[in-house]
Amino acid sequence: MSFEEMKERYEKGEDPLDLTLEKWQRILRDSRTVFNLSHFQQLLKAAVVPLFLCVEYENQCHICPIFSVCKHGYSEEWRSLLRIIHAYAIAGDLLPLEPYSGHLESFVNKLQMCREELYMKSN
Numbered sequence: 001m002s003f004e005e006m007k008e009r010y011e012k013g014e015d016p017l018d019l020t021l022e023k024w025q026r027i028l029r030d031s032r033t034v035f036n037l038s039h040f041q042q043l044l045k046a047a048v049v050p051l052f053l054c055v056e057y058e059n060q061c062h063i064c065p066i067f068s069v070c071k072h073g074y075s076e077e078w079r080s081l082l083r084i085i086h087a088y089a090i091a092g093d094l095l096p097l098e099p100y101s102g103h104l105e106s107f108v109n110k111l112q113m114c115r116e117e118l119y120m121k122s123n
Contacts, residue, residue: 001026003049016052017065017118021111023049028104031097040092040100047085065118069110081107 001023009019027046034040057064061072070078084103088095 001046001049006049006052010052010055016056017115020051020053020066021108021115023051024104024108024111028101028108031101031104034092034097037089037091037093040088044085044089047082066111066114069107069114077107077110 001019006019006023010016023046027043030039030046031043034043053064053066061067061070064070069075073079081103084100088100092100
């Protein structure tokens with residue numbers, strides 16, 4: 001999901017958490033069909049698209065629904081995910097795909113859990 005698409009949808013009132021989850025679900029889906037270095041580099045570009053959750057919770061990260069996963073970009077989960085995405089953007093076509101897709105799948109699952117927790121709290 002490009003920044004422009006995310007921004008347009010956010011400005012039309014879509015939930016930033018839903019947009020975040022969709023962004024990472026797309027990255028996960030696309031990661032299952034990558035086979036050359038340029039594909040991994042495209043996924044890296046998608047991964048660094050800013051989240052509108054950061055706009056919503058600016059200066060209030062501690063109440064963001066994904067704070068437990070992100071921690072203002074300092075969580076071990078987030079840093080580990082970015083390290084593996086960068087590694088595969090450099091040498092992905094030489095590496096086995098499983099560690100890459102496994103990390104992404106785990107991250108998306110954690111985002112889904114954050115979303116479920118938020119909706120359970122709001123009901």
